[in-house]
Amino acid sequence: AQSVAQPEDQVNVAEGNPLTVKCTYSVSGNPYLFWYVQYPNRGLQFLLKYITGDNLVKGSYGFEAEFNKSQTSFHLKKPSALVSDSALYFCAVRDVNSGGYQKVTFGTGTKLQVIP
Amino acid sequence: GAVVSQHPSWVICKSGTSVKIECRSLDFQATTMFWYRQFPKQSLMLMATSNEGSKATYEQGVEKDKFLINHASLTLSTLTVTSAHPEDSSFYICSASNREGGYTFGSGTRLTVV
Numbered sequence: 001a002q003s004v005a006q007p008e009d010q011v012n013v014a015e016g017n018p019l020t021v022k023c024t025y026s027v028s029g030n031p032y033l034f035w036y037v038q039y040p041n042r043g044l045q046f047l048l049k050y051i052t053g054d055n056l057v058k059g060s061y062g063f064e065a066e067f068n069k070s071q072t073s074f075h076l077k078k079p080s081a082l083v084s085d086s087a088l089y090f091c092a093v094r095d096v097n098s099g100g101y102q103k104v105t106f107g108t109g110t111k112l113q114v115i116p
Numbered sequence: 117g118a119v120v121s122q123h124p125s126w127v128i129c130k131s132g133t134s135v136k137i138e139c140r141s142l143d144f145q146a147t148t149m150f151w152y153r154q155f156p157k158q159s160l161m162l163m164a165t166s167n168e169g170s171k172a173t174y175e176q177g178v179e180k181d182k183f184l185i186n187h188a189s190l191t192l193s194t195l196t197v198t199s200a201h202p203e204d205s206s207f208y209i210c211s212a213s214n215r216e217g218g219y220t221f222g223s224g225t226r227l228t229v230v
Contacts (some may be wrong), residue, residue, distance in 0.1 A: 034218060043122065043209050044160075044221040090159065104150070104219060108159045 002027040006107035021076040023091030032094040033074040081114045118214040122222025137195045139210030145190035146212035154207040166193045200229040
């Protein structure tokens, strides 16, 4: 069974500082990995994904994530945090080898608070 | 591209009534759509996978007779919460597989049953 762990319920960072939101995963095969952001009472917005290729993936709003196969991690990063980045962030994984069954498993979410 | 429209964005209904939530892919065909439920301060729980023209696949513990899913066309899937009760109050989100190998999410529906 596939799983995703986001070990931090909340991350606080000062505006202008770099931020990291951690994610580790477990799948039986190769992973598709995703990051989504959710603002209050809103659906999820896609940030970035890793399917294959370069381990460093760049996404929306200046975010990037690095796929590390040996550590089974896919941490979300941004060089300089903005107050408007404050939101709930979800990491998700899908097993590439799941064939026609496209079940995506989400982490429990990490609340990012950027302090002015 | 790859926009998913979910309607309504919020709804209040009386206990015992049914509520229908629509999920439309606006500029692409979605053969597979997914319905999630999100409790406060919790992650998304996959309720069911909806395939166009066939019966939905429900996750363990989800009552298929209570949460009716219809995926009648390549651009529309509906979730009907039947005989709603206060414990059904939640945030429901749909998503669809998009052309880029990812998933596009609707904006969600806040259901409050009183």
